[in-house]
Amino acid sequence: MKMPVFAVYLGRDIDGEAEITFGGVRNERMASALTWMPVYEEGYWQFQISDVLINGKSINMCKKYGQRQCQGVLDTGSSLMMGP
Numbered sequence: 001m002k003m004p005v006f007a008v009y010l011g012r013d014i015d016g017e018a019e020i021t022f023g024g025v026r027n028e029r030m031a032s033a034l035t036w037m038p039v040y041e042e043g044y045w046q047f048q049i050s051d052v053l054i055n056g057k058s059i060n061m062c063k064k065y066g067q068r069q070c071q072g073v074l075d076t077g078s079s080l081m082m083g084p
Contacts, residue, residue: 008076020076045074049083 001023009029011017025034037047049070052061061084062070072083 008074010081040071045076047072047074052084 003024005024007021007025007029009017009019009021009026019029040046040048048068049072050062051058052070053059070084072081074081
């Protein structure tokens with residue numbers, strides 16, 4: 001592998017394309033620059049979410065949880081994506 005990373009691409013629809021890439025990322029699959037997120041809870045691809053936007057406006061939902069903020073999970077073994 002070129003790099004010790006993997007990338008997951010999920011299509012917008014259940015019938016859309018999806019793929020996993022080992023050793024790098026495919027820039028043509030990215031809508032914006034890559035953002036690295038630390039895993040917050042070992043055992044899951046769980047990460048912190050500092051804010052949620054609707055139509056570009058903050059709803060300040062995650063402030064009430066303090067330092068823990070909101071949590072999101074991306075499960076690459078199923079179709080599960082969870083967040084607040």
